[in-house]
Amino acid sequence: MSKLRLRSVSKRYGATVALEYGDLDLEAGEVHVLMGANGSGKSTLSKIIAGSVRPDSGIIELDGKAISITNPQAAREFGVAIFYQELSxxxxxxxxxxxxxxxxxxxxxxxxxxxxxxxxxxxxxxxxxxxxxxxxxxxxxxxxxxxxxxxxxxxxxxxxxxADILIFDEPTSALDRAQVECFLNLLREQKAAGRCIVFISHRRDEIFDIGDRITIIRDGRTVSTKVLSETNIDEVLIAMVGEGEAVAEQQSQSLPQRTEIGEIKLVVEDITNDSLQEVGFQVSAGEILGLGGLHGHGQSAILRTIFGVLDLGTGQIFLDGAAKDLNSPRAAIRNGIAYISGDRRRDGIITDRSILENVVPVYALKKHLIAASPNTLGKKARMALELLQSKYESLAHSIGSMSGGNQQKVVVARWLMDAPDILLLDDPTKGIDMATKKELFNLIRELAAQGMAIILYSSEDAELLENADRILVLNNGKIVRELKGSERTRYNLYHAAYEAA
Amino acid sequence: MSSSTAQFLTKARSHITNLSPNPLIVALCLIAGLLVVGEFLSPGFASLPQILRLLVVASILGIVAAGQNLVILGGREGIDLSVGGIVSLSAIIAGNVMSGADIGILPAIIACLAIGGFIGFLNGVGVTFLGIPPLVMTLGMLGVLQGLLVVVRQGIPSGLAAPALSSFVASPLLFGVPGIIWLWLMIGLLMALLLHRTVLGYRIYAIGANENAAKMAGVPVRVVRISLFMMSGMFSAIAGMCILGYSGSSFANVGDQYMLASIIAVVLGGTPLAGGKGGYTGTMTGAVLLVVLQSILTTLNIDEAGRQIAFGGTLLLLMVFYGRGQSLRI
Structure with missing residues (x-):
């Protein structure tokens, strides 16, 4: 009999399905690996077991008895302990x-x-x-x-x-080889003592080293559970990406690849800081460079470092061939860089202020304005907002009165009032509706066609694969692979993301 | 029990918010109401000369509150508790620099503005570069200034207002209205222009509403915040000179009462202590309301201690209904 059984557990946040259908059997004395693409629901599933997320529906059985885990305290009493990826x-x-x-x-x-x-x-x-x-x-x-x-x-x-049930959500990302070895040995001891362990990792070697069984999650559904010694990484990746899609990807050669790429705009050399290791690449005018890999492995950190938010550490940034010291967003903006974050609440909207006030700050900085005439600025702001087909009644209305998608359009318009040379997109469509997403990407491709150099990080693989000319795959703050042309497939993306670090 | 209390407060708060969508109108009604009550209690309370006298007192408070308003708008717990100290210091310096002669007015203005601005600069640097919370920084500054006032007083006579300054503050200048009221209206106009027609104004609201987003949009957050404290210091310095003109000579700790009063005027006017929204028009109304209230309390023979209790109580009551994060928007 299983120690813990989850049957058709689901969780939604508004219109977003975090987990559609989760089935999981944990045996005593096993290490059970969870694997899935970004946003497939593996963290949600483990948080449901740990009581920090309450499922909307489904059955959880502990030792054959149905239980309801209402909060982390209850989970602890049921014998569940969790290692949080973001640490606690x-x-x-x-x-x-x-x-x-x-x-x-x-x-x-x-x-x-x-x-x-x-x-x-x-x-x-x-x-x-x-x-x-x-x-x-x-x-x-x-x-x-x-x-x-x-x-x-x-x-x-x-x-x-x-605890009898231990959950580890990416516990080894910052550890070195010896530390990982030490940790895995302890896990083996726990396993021998009859505990059950849920293990999420981005390191393929670890997974195959320590894991007994693996459950693969795809698009919010647990699709299969395999015994690890009877399978291999290719089988696992195909299950993760979806068999149909993997085959289709292998055959298709028709992904758009633009050839008319301009001169090199941005060169990043050898950046090593708290989140990145020896990161180097270049982007040309008219090119969309994608950043891929599992969440939180340095994609955002690259963009924030270039924009002067994070400390550069060692390394250098060249714009149009000249070395630049970009130590603040102001310096970056002055050098023609724009940064659009998907985290609107934190980085984007100026809460409760008017649409006009939200659109003009970057323009005011670039043009060294002192006076702010609502009429003159309003005209410019309207032009930028029109590029995005934003819906609004009046520029004087509070940004809070708009929908999420329209708010993000206002933030994008802020950067387009005076077009930048380099556009950094940090998961720019997070939490906005499909129609707006489509419009935004049409605009982004158009901007690239006009000669802007664009770096795009998206947590949605499809957005990355459809829009990026090249994709750099990151693992643990390091660029592990570059995917070009027909190599740009979901399968390759995850193959690289799960590469041994 | 505590949850039901909280529920009640939330309900009461939302009721108040629904009933009074515009604090400006509410404040104006309250002022009118208080004037009627005052007239009833003591005939002549709402006469024109008396109203002008109230407005002169309100002007001085309003000028201090202009600086307080700016610092609070800038958010991140922004508050300036040193205003009272700057007012007192400025009154003494102005009195000694001009010592009763009109020729000394310009040097006095320059000296007071420079010193007020410098103290504000120190406040701003402490808050931004040293990361000291504004409450602690400006409270510490207030302590330093109060100590400094004692030291300064020991060697120097208190000083005397220049005749021109006194008449500017107290006597009619234009249409029978004293110059200080005109000065206040002018400051009101300039504040409105600053906040709504300049990039600096947009930036002040931006750092108050979402400092991180403002920084990402290229707003020089520290420079803006330091400038807010500097402006606050300078407004307090102007108010100090006006007090000197009002009372003829400066006396001890003349500015003390302005710390609490300026904060209440700002909050009464619809700028939440969290910053990012609100404006100076409301604050001006708040200042008048407060002065009328004070005057009524005086008419009722309630002494200074009683008035302070009433002021403190008013602020606490406002906090209950407005909350710290939300406010009634103008």
Missing amino acids: LAAHRTVAENICLSQLPSTAGVFLDRQKMIEIAERRIAPFLDVVGDGFSVNTQVGQLRADQRQLVEIMKTFAQD
Whole structure:
């Protein structure tokens, strides 16, 4: 009998289906790998088990009994512990406190038993003692640790909960070889002790090394479960991409590939910073360069580094052959770079202000304006908004009165009032409707045809494959492959994304 | 129980919001109402000369509140608690520089604006480059200024207003209206132009509404924020000079009452403490409302302590209904 069974579990957010149909069987004493393309629903599925996302429908059975996991606390009581990809550590607390956070030892139920807490923490650190590196102790504040050390603390914290069901969502992304080895050994021990482990990773070698079975998720549906020793990466990838599509991709040679590409506009050389490793590439006028790979592997970081939001670290950026110091968005804008983020709330809209005020800031900066005449600026703003066929009643209306898609159009219009030379698109169509997406990409292709150099990151593979002339696939902040011409297929995209790092 | 209280407050808040879509009109009605009440309590309260006197007092508060308004609009917990200290310091400096002679007015203006601007600059640098929360930064600055006032007072006589300044503030200048009221109207006009017809104005709202998005759109966030604190310091300096003109000579801690009052005027006028929306027209109305209220309390023989209680209570009440994030839009 399975330890945990999920039957036709689903989750929607408004019109977006995060998980349409999730079936999963976890046996005691197995490492069960979840694999799927971006946005296929693997994180949603693991969050449902961990209680941080409540499913809309479906059945969850623990030891054969139907249960309902209403919140993370309930999940903990059912014996579930989860490693969060985005980490869940308190930066200002010590390593020991973080490791023991979910069940702090106490005396008389009131006072923190510091002695015992440190004992517990030390026991969890012990297996990693040789690989944690310098500056790591039970009393170190987590905020002062390196990225790999923080990730290890999250791992220890997960183990410290002594749970029967452990979920690891990309636990090894920042770890080095020795640390990964250490972690995998611990997993094997847990497996031998009869625990069941859900494992999500982008490293193919790890998956085949540690995994017993694999469940593949495609477009929000769990499509198949295989025994890993009886399958191979090609079979898995085909299941992930969809057999029909994989075959069709192999045969089709008709993807649009423009040849009339202009001179080189942007050269990026050897950038290494917190999120990127030795990233280098070039983009020409009239070209759309795509960035692909699994979520959060440095695509956004490349764009934000070029735009001066993230620290450049080592490396250089050349515009039209001249080295530039782009240390702030202002400097980047002055050098003809535009950056459109899909995270409108954070990076795009100026909340509750008028449409006019949302459209003009970049133009005002580029033209060194001091006075802001609503009439003159309004005329220019209307022209830019017309390019995008935006729907609005009056420029004086608050941007909050518009739909998400139209809000994003306003943000795009902001950058087109005075056309940039280089356009950076950071998942620009996130959370907007299909019709608007289509319009935006028509416009983007048109802008490229007019000679703009464009770098596009999209979390939707189709957008990337349909629009990019070349695709750089990233894994863990590194460019692992370049896909050109007929190589641009979904299959190749994931083949590269799951390449050994 | 706490959830039902919260529910009640939310409900009450939404009721208030529904009933009063425009705080400007509400404030004007309140002012009219208070004038009627005042006239009833003490005949002559709403007479023209008395109203002009109230407006002169409101002008000084309104000028301080202009700076407060700008700092609050800029968001990120923006608030200037040092305004009172700057007002007092400016009154003393102006009094000593002009010492009763008209020829000293221009040097006094220059000195006061420079010092007010400099103090604001220090506030701004502390907030932006050193990352000190505005509340702490300007409160610390207020402490420094109050200490400085004690030191300055020991050696120097309090100073005397120039006759021209006094008559500008107190006597009719044009159409029987004192010059300071004209000055205030002028400042109101300039503020409206600044906020709605200049790029700087757009940028002020932008950093208040969404600082990160503003930065991404190329707004020099730090420079804008420092300029807000500088303008606040300069407005307080102007108000300090006006007080000197109003009372003839400067006396101790004349500016103290403006810290709380300027914040209330801004919030009464519909600018939420979270910033990013609102404007100065509302603040001007808020200043008048507050001064009329104060005057009524005086008529009722309520002393300074009682008035402070009433002011503090008003601010807390406003916070309950407006909330910190949301506000009634003008």
